Amino acid sequence: MTRTKSRQIVLAARPHGAATPDNFRLEEIELPALGRNEILLATRYLSLDPYMRGRMEARKSYSPPTAIGGVMEGEVIAEVTMSNNPAFDVGTLLLARSGWCSHAISNGSGLVKLDGRFKPVTTALGVLGMPGLTAYAGLFDIGKPKPGDTVVVAAASGPVGSLVGQLARMKGARAIGIAGGAAKCAFAKKELRFDGVIDHRSPDFADQLAAACPNGIDVYFELVGGKVWQAVLPLLNDHARIPICGLVAQYDKSAASYELAPTMREILSRSLNVRGFIYREFADQRSEFIDNVSRWIDEGHIRFREDIIQGLENAPEAFIGMLSGRNFGKLIVAVS
């Protein structure tokens, strides 16, 4: 019997400062034969997400780090191509956490079948997936925008930021987006219908943000940290809510630059609510979230953009680019 070969990208070395191509290595391995109840998964799409940068560090974050030589972790859309498990027919598309690889063997646990709500199927990794639920639960459960509130989010053309802005507007809030470069700003303004969009590359970025928020900021949905946070902090209103689900601008920096923070006195004197969270905390909302957002997409309230690159071997470069904002929309690798 022929053994299936899997190409996989492993963590070759931990980054010092910015991640580089040397941190990754492409390998080919031979998978064992399928055992009882096992299925073979062929990866169709691999999701690339900023949180993966954290797993490359030795330090424990909310999940343990990836081992040196270990396959890079990640969520994929896979197709069942062989099955010894009656619960999974060949041809079934599902979500799996098999990582940066072309093929994997699973016993079926933790797999989520994809139904007709995912149009196209790649939305299961983006607007209807982990980034979408992050935006939905973080904004509604922590941000709690009220009509007339000003909601600010960075990475406004990305999978989380774009949904945060559109959901905020559906709640009657003003959505101010931050993005890098003219193309992303134009997309956020025209396609995503943000009320205002600021280019963080502008020399007077902080002044522009202040001008766009004449009534201050009621919700700052924190994805990036760094200079954006520094510009936001003075504009936060009393009782502002700050859901934090990422700090992309800081991931590639040394520990010292993580020290940017609101002071305890600022949190006290303005009754701020600063709240870190991971989408998993809101897993029980997943079904409601997919129902609602897929319907809102059908109805034209929610738009999204995907940035699909071809070939597993190109994943490291695309991932490195994403950390400095070179992607335009949800970054996905098509794995043939």
Place this chain on the structure above:
Amino acid sequence: MTRTKSRQIVLAARPHGAATPDNFRLEEIELPALGRNEILLATRYLSLDPYMRGRMEARKSYSPPTAIGGVMEGEVIAEVTMSNNPAFDVGTLLLARSGWCSHAISNGSGLVKLDGRFKPVTTALGVLGMPGLTAYAGLFDIGKPKPGDTVVVAAASGPVGSLVGQLARMKGARAIGIAGGAAKCAFAKKELRFDGVIDHRSPDFADQLAAACPNGIDVYFELVGGKVWQAVLPLLNDHARIPICGLVAQYDKSAASYELAPTMREILSRSLNVRGFIYREFADQRSEFIDNVSRWIDEGHIRFREDIIQGLENAPEAFIGMLSGRNFGKLIVAVS
């Protein structure tokens, strides 16, 4: 007609660093005659609270600063001694915000009559007053202790900390208190029945705190900031809640020492909820709070301690002492 004289303590100068007696001045003024609908209030008890330190600064916090030469602000229990207002009989005891003075004229607005639930009446300034509501709403609405959680609070013998610890225990949580000196620690342990009490003056304070919290900290009710916060931060569990209603240890310090803060990365990686608040936000719970806590006092579940000093002229020294922890229980000035 004889005019009523009022003794009052005014802000003579803003503090540079620690507050000193020179920052205050005792004056005597002659009040105008009572106008239509006005009443004369004779202060019986003046509450001294750490937030007053903030009003002495020029910087706006959540309330505007006291002007130089202005009467120090504060809440008092006053007795109506003359009345041109049919809604207020002579002899009525009520809560007023007339400040550090012996007498004041009011048109009745904002006054709160005291009923039989306040036994003794001074509880209206402490366990059944602003400090009590701060503890009650901050712990229940933000801290949300669950059975088995570890709840840590400093100033454990003070009006907020003592109630936080006892309420946490009523919810089935473990209450760990922090206090300064053997007498306060013994009181918190024996009278208030904290599960553990640490003396923040111990050289190995941080180690003792870690040993008292073998399962980490789920709720840290922040009143003091400074070195206590630094010792707490490494012990915070994932999803810990940190209500912040005061930073007493930092009030007398320079701006630089306000910079102690959790980093955004710590808030993110441990899904912390860091939430500043002022009791006024929870004003709609006041009636329920007084009903419940007064009943729990009657039933023996809640104990409290008041530190009553005599004479308005002694208020500045008592206030200065409170900022370095020299009071023992809720600090109140009896104003004859």
